[in-house]
Amino acid sequence: MATSSRRIGDEPAFVLHRYDWSESSLILEVFSRHHGRIALVAKGAKKPSSNFRPVLLPLQPLRVAFGGDAEIRTLKSAEWVGGQVMPTGDALLAGYHLNELLLRLLPRDDAHPRLFDSYAAAVRVLASGQGEALEPALRAFELLLLREAGFLPSLDAQTSTLASLQAAGRYSLVPEGGLVETSDPDRAALTGERWLALQEALDDPAPFEAVLHAAAQAPELKPQLRHLLHYHCGVSALRTRQLVLELQAL
Structure with missing residues (x-):
């Protein structure tokens, strides 16, 4: 089975870039430790109630889970690791x-x-x-x-x-x-x-x-x-x- 078709969890990652995909979702360019640069869709990330909204920031260490077998995979979860502030x-x-x-x-x-x-x-x-x-x-x-x-x-x-x-x-x-x-x-x-x-x-x-x-x-x-x-x-x-x-x- 190809790696991309499996669900990947607890993966160290950083968001490199993000752009609108729909009224409520984002496409993310992510740099992950074990899978390199990947594209993920964060469904509903733009909604005020989304758990993704305060987390998907650049230059912040994350742990993410994602899955799917398409070129753009689906973000399942994202957690801020903490330990450093946003550069200014x-x-x-x-x-x-x-x-x-x-x-x-x-x-x-x-x-x-x-x-x-x-x-x-x-x-x-x-x-x-x-x-x-x-x-x-x-x-x-x-x-x-x-x-x-x-x-x-x-x-x-x-x-x-x-x-x-x-x-x-x-x-x-x-x-x-x-x-x-x-x-x-x-x-x-x-x-x-x-x-x-x-x-x-x-x-x-x-x-x-x-x-x-x-x-x-x-x-x-x-x-x-x-x-x-x-x-x-x-x-x-x-x-x-x-x-x-x-x-x-x-």
């Missing part, structure tokens, strides 16, 4: 950024339990109110997502030649070339030492925490990952970034 301000926008990346880069019904754990850890950082950890948390999750999706080359060698990195050399991560040496002082780049530290962190048994620490030492990583993400998402700018720019212009 810049942290909330950062959370929407993570959700958009998952929606664009992960296919449905493809389990990524390690990435789910990293996402949950990133959301905890966003909800903690530690402003100085916001950017490192974003870079850490972006790196882990790119690796999990198969879009991140090894960071301990030049991609095209497999030549070893020199600690003091400067290398850029580019969409079509991977990790390449550069002598251009105006080009965003990291030293070989920084790239090697990031690769070591990615290989750590607790990769999110390790990459978070390594990314905090590498602010030049941001523009390089932005270009790589735009390339693989097939866009010139992500919607959440456009929203940030519009809010800054007000």
Whole structure:
């Protein structure tokens, strides 16, 4: 029997996106630990009396049950796990950024339990109110997502030649070339030492925490990952970034 035809219960999950399905129901895009990104219909979720109404919020840890054998399965129950508050301000926008990346880069019904754990850890950082950890948390999750999706080359060698990195050399991560040496002082780049530290962190048994620490030492990583993400998402700018720019212009 296919997994989708069974009732699944007590599944760790986060709501990534929700939109109207009817006057009273919602379609949810959900990231679950053991079943990956899935689509669920929450029948009656918009009714004032619905138990779903106060629970189906983004960036909140849930336990859900669902069933059915169609592409869009039926949500049976959802329970808020608790333990953290909703991020606000810049942290909330950062959370929407993570959700958009998952929606664009992960296919449905493809389990990524390690990435789910990293996402949950990133959301905890966003909800903690530690402003100085916001950017490192974003870079850490972006790196882990790119690796999990198969879009991140090894960071301990030049991609095209497999030549070893020199600690003091400067290398850029580019969409079509991977990790390449550069002598251009105006080009965003990291030293070989920084790239090697990031690769070591990615290989750590607790990769999110390790990459978070390594990314905090590498602010030049941001523009390089932005270009790589735009390339693989097939866009010139992500919607959440456009929203940030519009809010800054007000």
